[in-house]
Amino acid sequence: MRPYYADSLVTLYHGDCLELAEMFPSTGTLVTDPPYGYSYASNRENSRWRDEPIAGDGDTTARDVILSRWQGPAIVFGHWKTRRPHNVEAVLVWDKGMASGMGDLSMPWKPNWEEIYILGNGFEGRRDSGVISGHTVVTWASKGRHHPNEKPVGLMRDLLQKCGPGPIVDPFAGSGTTLRAAKDLGIEAIGIEIDECWCEVAAQRLGQEVLALWA
Numbered sequence: 185m186r187p188y189y190a191d192s193l194v195t196l197y198h199g200d201c202l203e204l205a206e207m208f209p210s211t212g213t214l215v216t217d218p219p220y221g222y223s224y225a226s227n228r229e230n231s232r233w234r235d236e237p238i239a240g241d242g243d244t245t246a247r248d249v250i251l252s253r254w255q256g257p258a259i260v261f262g263h264w265k266t267r268r269p270h271n272v273e274a275v276l277v278w279d280k281g282m283a284s285g286m287g288d289l290s291m292p293w294k295p296n297w298e299e300i301y302i303l304g305n306g307f308e309g310r311r312d313s314g315v316i317s318g319h320t321v322v323t324w325a326s327k328g329r330h331h332p333n334e335k336p337v338g339l340m341r342d343l344l345q346k347c348g349p350g351p352i353v354d355p356f357a358g359s360g361t362t363l364r365a366a367k368d369l370g371i372e373a374i375g376i377e378i379d380e381c382w383c384e385v386a387a388q389r390l391g392q393e394v395l396a397l398w399a
Contacts, residue, residue: 185197185199185204185207188377188380188383188387189383189386189387189390189391191367191390191391193366193367193370193371193372193373194363194366194367194372194373194374194375194390195373195374195375196357196360196363196374196375196376196377196383196386196387196390197374197375197376197377198376198377198378198380198383199376199377199378200376200378201246201250201355201356201376201378202246202249202250204355204376205250205253207374207376208253208254208353208355208374209350209351209353209374211256211349211350211351212256212347212350212351212352212353213256213257213258213259213306213347213348213350213351213352213353214250214251214254214256214257214258214259214260214352214353214354214355215258215259215260215340215343215344215347215352215353215354215362216250216258216259216260216261216353216354216355216356216357216362217260217261217333217335217356217358217361217362218244218246218247218250218260218261218262218355218356219244219246219247219356220244220261220262220263220265220266220333243266244266244267244269246356247260247262247269247356248269248270250355250356251269251270251303254353256304256306256350257302257303257304257305257306257307257347257348258301258302258303258304259300259301259302259303259343259346259347260300260301260303261278261298261299261300261301261335262298262299262300262301263298263299264299268299268301269301269303271303271304272301272302272303273302273303273304273305274301274302274314275299275300275301275302275314276299276300276301276302276314276315276316277297277298277299277300277314277315277316278297278298278299278300278316278317278319278339279296279297279315279316279317280296280297280298280319280320280321281296281317281320281321282294282296284296284320284321300316300343306347306348307346307347307348308346308347308348309345309346316339316342318338319335319336319338319339319342320336321334321335321336333358334358334359334361335361335362336361337361337364337365337368340361340362340364340365341365341368341369343365344362344365344366344369344371345369347371350372351371351372351373351374352366352371352372352373352374353373353374353375354373354374354375354376355375355376356376356377357375357376357377357382357383357386358377358382358386359382359385359386359389360375360377360382360385360386360387360389360390361389362375363375363386363390364386364389364390367390
């Protein structure tokens with residue numbers, strides 16, 4: 185299959201990851217931010233993402249099928265509203281900072297955090313806190329946000345530096361943040377994205393030699 189984008193480190197395919205599992209290498213680490221499974225939609229008026237549902241976000245089927253086919257270590261983002269994957273070895277908490285989090289405005293707490301599931305073993309590096317902070321979200325498209333659920337490149341770089349040898353695999357590549365982080369670190373990575381508009385955004389980001397400071 186012809187890649188949508190390819191360079192010396194990163195390869196991105198446009199297609200359904202459930203149909204392209206043969207593209208996965210036999211070694212490496214799966215690092216992905218899959219559809220969470222609760223039909224996310226922006227509540228903000230005039231948001232460009234209010235009426236653009238995320239493909240496969242009706243339930244966790246896509247995530248669970250991919251994880252059943254992947255035999256190596258994995259880092260997977262998720263949300264407390266849906267069940268966790270099977271065989272989770274650890275749960276990290278990403279503290280997104282006080283500027284993030286809308287949720288139920290009648291509650292006196294903000295949902296400004298997300299869960300990150302660690303599956304398998306083979307991770308390395310120094311032993312840091314399970315609560316990850318210091319990586320804030322760009323909340324407005326006008327300020328450079330590409331995807332409604334985009335993660336900071338710095339956050340992904342920190343996670344990738346804990347992975348063992350081998351390529352990074354992202355079957356739900358979105359706007360390419362994981363792939364961009366891998367390229368920044370000089371790590372080989374393979375991504376698949378079902379929505380061509382996000383493939384286009386990812387290809388543009390991957391083609392940049394220098395990212396903006398906010399990334």
